[in-house]
Amino acid sequence: MSSTTAERHPPANAAPGGAILELRGLEKKYPGTHALKPTTLAFRAGEIHAIVGENGAGKSTLIKLLTGVMPRTSGEVLWEGGPVALATPHEAMDLGINAVHQEMVLCRHLTVAANMFLGEETVRYGLLQQRAMVRDAQKIIDDLGFDLPARALLGDLTIGQQQLIAAARATVRGTKFLIFDEPTAYLTRKEADQLFALIRRLKAEGVTIIYISHRMEEVFELADRVSVLRDGTYVGTRDIGETDEAELVRLMINRSIEQIYHKERFTPGKVILETRSLSGKGFEDVSMTVREGEIVGLYGLVGAGRSEFVTTVYGRHAKSAGTVLWNGEAVDIRSEHDAIRLGMALAPESRRDQGLCLNLPVGLNLNLPIYKRISKNALISGGQEKAHAERQIAGLRIKTAGRGALASSLSGGNQQKIVIGKWLNHGAKLFIFDEPTVGVDVGTKAEIYRLFSTLLAEGAGIILISSYLPEVYELSDTLHVFRGGRVVASHVYHAASHERILSEALEATTQKNGEQP
């Protein structure tokens, strides 16, 4: 699919001079940082132009400059051949430049239709034409193949569906140039496909698209051309047909792809966790073991029961049947408190919502689970607090101005390291990682994978949940495939092909849809 996309949709206005937006020496300096070094680059009208690069490579800076969120330091931007200032978001929007951000910027308490027409409401004689807007919104949604009612409250939709609506808004406004920033980070495969359909449709209508993603397969599936940024420097642009993943990764990080999925294998030790015919809400009859020095991967579609299984083991939900054994003894885990006390640690999927206290210092976040241990009579030992924080900052190479810096000031990857670091401080034996690399760049991914090795070497066990097959495939010593709440297949390291695992996981959707019309 990926190889044919470019051929089927040749860049419509690929002729020289077809540039809709042109950067000439565009540059952004912050005090002390050169966020974007002088960049000269032209976006052709009607193309899908992917931009890849690690976190901090300058992608977000570029978006902010193009959408008028921040003023540039120097350089020129030409819009349809004429220089533009792009000094305010309003100016960018008036030109037809819009962005779909990774984080939601819509109103959760309004309906889908109201959100789609927000700021562009249909008005007649000073009155809102509610019915007309709902009808039009519904038509757009139906056209795009989204199965959603336009009257639904946005807050009742999944994050993925909300993201689709955010993207669909662009079709209502006279958008000529649309920037997607990591749009699929929280989407299921089905939702991602719907989004891609929408993006192709926009392209067919002549909209120029910038697509920013960490996921290489998406870039190859969608884009006509791809540009690479590294450390604030524009590295180059390739036609999608003339490049491959290996080259892009090399351009992005100066490192080969084999080095990313760095996997050390350890001789597994004794069993840490065992579940016997465990059932609960959303999953049934799951039996598995996790041993010291082993990564157990859980693969499956969203809703296949992986997360439900894990959160039940972790004590958030009550089990309905079966047993959990910890170090060979049956245990009754009734709350997360119990799980933490035993030595389990959960690095949740949504770091920002569940993993970190963002507006508090790095040091406090690192020590949060162990304040009980480093306090005497409830008074904290300042020395120990400092020592534990500094040890993790040094050991995990967390890039921060210091333990007093706020967690929000760190990049996504470094925030993930804080989540891991606090559990290392806690001395956990079993680590559960739920989608640990969502929204994280390749370089940080590699670092997180190396962290796994560190954990394994210290005798910990890891449960890895991921929707990204290459990740679980390359890292798991044992891989369990979930489908419809059950484990449908289990494979040891590299024993099954990608295709087989994918089909095992996928059959679920077709069957499920068949069973529940």
Place this chain on the structure above:
Amino acid sequence: MSTETLPAEKPKRNFNVLFGLTLLLLLIALWIALSVATPSFASEINISNLLRQGSMIAILAVGQTFVIITAGIDLSVGAIVGFCTVIPALVINAGWPVPVAVLATLLVGVAIGLFHGFGIVRMGLPPFIITLATLTSLRGVGLLITNGNSISIQSDAFQEFSRNSFIGIPNLFWMVILVAVPSYVLLHHSRWGRYLFAVGSNPEAARLSGVNVPRTIYMAYILSGLCAAFVGVLLASRIGIGNPTQAEGWELQAIASSVIGGTSLFGAIGSVHGPLLGAFILATINNGANLLNVNSFWQRVITGLLIIVIVYFDGLRRRGTK
């Protein structure tokens, strides 16, 4: 790689210290200006009076700050103060010794805090609502108990306490220190303090880190209730009567003091020294305005404007360091 997020991070702490110093300097500047403007300001009587005026709001503001740090609010503290003037009046007039009366009052404060915690944790009510309910109903309960009358407290020793001084400093101000020191230790040097910040920042992350979130919320409201009950005792001592309609609007003054002192109403940002300074800045402005014969209606306007100005600059400071 991620250098773009790093610069301008180090000065953060210095800024916090700076903000505390700014408030202190503002307070001192006010004092100097008022000493120059009116001779009666710097008199011993007036300073003692000022300290007495500010002390009770200061203690309320500290209790309020614990709650605000958890991203909550306690609107009931004024009502608690009023209600808690009645209890020592009843207990002392019934012939019990003063310490028993004080203890009983503090227990009432704890009980009210427990009730708030219960409403928020168990019943899932927003803090604003449950404490608003207490604000109105508690005064009602007080009026029912007293039949709407003021009760004179028949103990001279009890009343003298608030008028006396110890080494030249009013006893009421010593009470601020009595509250502030343990509060400071609790907030900044105990794990319970850390948990307050963590819950205010991200309760889910705190819970997943093994923090007992419900218990932390209970603690915040109990501390606030306890501080308010303590102020109730002090007020009863100062005015010599038990009357549940006293301390009208003090909850807003306490919140204002806390916010002027740099506490964020969104939670997770706050200190003990901030609200103390905030309370005495407000007290100084009111005191000074009285001495300068400024129309008391204007005092309210000035207080409002001051809140806007200080919080605006505080916001600028935070944005500047981001």
